[in-house]
Amino acid sequence: MPEIPDERLRPRSQVIDRAWRVLGPGLEPLSGPDGAPLTRTVKLVVLPLVLRPVLRPELAGDLLTPRAAGLAAGLLRGEGDRLVATARWFALLKRVRRALKVVGGNPQDLYFQRCYELAAEHGAPDGPTAEDVARAAVLDAADRGGRTVSALREHLGDPERARAVAAALARAWA
Known part of the structure; x- marks a missing residue:
């Protein structure tokens, strides 16, 4: 007889999607047209850098207990400002990339994690050196x-x- 899943368990993808949408505007560069995080956003930013299931095994499964779902949603809420700054860095890096005529590689693969690092280090790209920082990041990725x-x-x-x-x-x- 097949095991009946615990009805309290929630798909991790659903928990992430709902928590993401609560974060509000500013995440468009990391989101799809429907407002959900892009698959690459989840794979490259949310899972390894925000939820960090390697350090939190309760978040590693496809189904989360209510406690784990609350933890995941809380972690995303706590990173809201950094994720908005990440999105802004990504938009800036794409503009700089076009200006430098860099065409190799997928920008999401190349820059999503770097943008999160820039957001952690510099906050939002508002300062007078933001464009220089973005240029250096694009050239570093292109120079690999x-x-x-x-x-x-x-x-x-x-x-x-x-x-x-x-x-x-x-x-x-x-």
């Missing part, structure tokens, strides 16, 4: 020497290199 999916495809596009990698993988798995 081809750490993109397209660079990997190009690297493995060489048949000899692809054979060498395949042989190394076969040896490692053997």
Whole structure:
């Protein structure tokens, strides 16, 4: 007989979505058109940097107890100002990226976590040095020497290199 789930358990994604929407305006760069956090926002910011399930195992599951759901919602509420600042940094980094004509990589993947760090370090990007900080962050991400999916495809596009990698993988798995 299948186990009947505890009706008090709440999907973590639902808890995050509801808590996110309560935070109010200013999160649009990190949100979808319906106001929910983007999947990448959850994956790159909310889970590893706000909820931190590695340190809080009760938040690691897909279903949360009422106590864990309250903790998760409280953590998100507590980070509201920082998340709004993160969104503002992201908007600024995207503008600077366009101005610098940087096109490699997905901006969300490249900048979401960095924007959270900038928000933690500097608050909102209001000061006279915000654009310089943003420029340095964009150039740092762009200067990482081809750490993109397209660079990997190009690297493995060489048949000899692809054979060498395949042989190394076969040896490692053997």
